[in-house]
Amino acid sequence: KQEVTQIPAALSVxxxxxxxxxxxxxDSAIYNLQWFRQDPGKGLTSLLLIQSxxxxxxxxxxxASLDKSSGRSTLYIAASQPGDSxxxxxxxxxxxxxxGGKLIFGQGTELSVKP
Amino acid sequence: DGGxxxxxxxxxxxxxxxxxxxxxxxxxxxxxxxxxxDPGQGxxxxxxxxxxxxxxxxxxxEGYSVSREKKESFxxxxxxxxxxxxxFYLCASSTHRGSxxxxxxxxxxxxxxxx
Numbered sequence: 001k002q003e004v005t006q007i008p009a010a011l012s013v014x015x016x017x018x019x020x021x022x023x024x025x026x027d028s029a030i031y032n033l034q035w036f037r038q039d040p041g042k043g044l045t046s047l048l049l050i051q052s053x054x055x056x057x058x059x060x061x062x063x064a065s066l067d068k069s070s071g072r073s074t075l076y077i078a079a080s081q082p083g084d085s086x087x088x089x090x091x092x093x094x095x096x097x098x099x100g101g102k103l104i105f106g107q108g109t110e111l112s113v114k115p
Numbered sequence: 116d117g118g119x120x121x122x123x124x125x126x127x128x129x130x131x132x133x134x135x136x137x138x139x140x141x142x143x144x145x146x147x148x149x150x151x152x153d154p155g156q157g158x159x160x161x162x163x164x165x166x167x168x169x170x171x172x173x174x175x176x177e178g179y180s181v182s183r184e185k186k187e188s189f190x191x192x193x194x195x196x197x198x199x200x201x202x203f204y205l206c207a208s209s210t211h212r213g214s215x216x217x218x219x220x221x222x223x224x225x226x227x228x229x230x
Contacts, residue, residue: 009155034218042203043121044221089157101146101165101209102173103219105157 002027004092006106013080014114021075021109023090028068035064035075036089038108044089048075080113087111117142119222121206126227127194128200133224136191136225138206145210147189148219151175152203161204195225201229 003026012048023033036044046065048057050073050094056065063076077084087110091103119140123163128134138147146165160173164183178197183189189208193200203226207219 004157023118032218041203041224041226043119043223044207046218048222049218091158099160099173102148102160102163103158103207107155107157 002030002092003095003103004090004106006090007108007110008109009054010110010112012112012114015080015082017080017113018076018078019080019111021077021088021111023073023075023106025071025073025092025104027095028071029095030068030092031095032093033064033066033073034091035062035073036087036091036102038087040086048090051062053088080111082113082115085111085113119206119208119220121204121222121225124223124225126225128227128229130229131195133194134190134227136193136204136206137226138189138191138222139187139205139207140189140220140222141187142208142210142220143186144208144220145186146208147183148207149173149179149181149189149191149207150205151208152205152224156204161191200227202227 005024009057035047035050050057050066050080061078066073087108094102122137147163148163152158162181164170164193180192205224206222209219
């Protein structure tokens with residue numbers, strides 16, 4: 001059974017710092033891994049999607065890496081800003097056909113960037 | 116603009132009442148999903164539908180019901196049998212039916228509070 005874990009649960013950093021969020025998964029046979037951002041009381045916004053054949057994806061100040069063999073992904077945020085404050089979630093699709101392609105989510109990391 | 120619309124954004128319910136949360140998408144997606152989010156627990160799948168007039172239970176379907184009479188719509192009813200319904204509910208859709216390569220688009224969410 002696939003399980004996704006995110007550590008730490010919460011992180012507070014001063015503005016301008018580079019930071020790394022961690023995501024681990026127990027079954028390395030994944031199709032892809034997706035990182036989402038969630039602002040308080042809002043829905044999820046997709047940030048980056050890494051296919052299983054890829055090692056990393058970049059979008060602006062965000063860089064997501066994937067190491068399937070070790071069951072890990074990291075989200076690197078460069079030069080953090082107060083506007084980056086949000087909860088970041090990672091998710092992988094279930095490979096069980098009967099589960100209709102559902103996503104399995106980590107618990108999220110709540111990031112606070114202090115000015 | 117294409118997207119997913121959830122309504123209402125906030126909903127209050129008395130114990131013993133059924134309530135229905137609306138989810139409408141104009142993305143022409145085949146698959147639709149309902150997730151529940153509780154603090155510190157990430158997202159858990161309630162129900163999903165891969166095609167009109169068909170739906171399947173997710174991990175926590177007890178106390179919930181759905182229908183899929185139209186491709187665009189996937190309403191969720193929270194019944195009085197749901198013991199702890201206070202939560203944030205997220206609807207999502209995707210183009211792939213049952214595929215592990217799913218990329219999901221999420222709505223803005225509905226927050227249900229039981230008084």
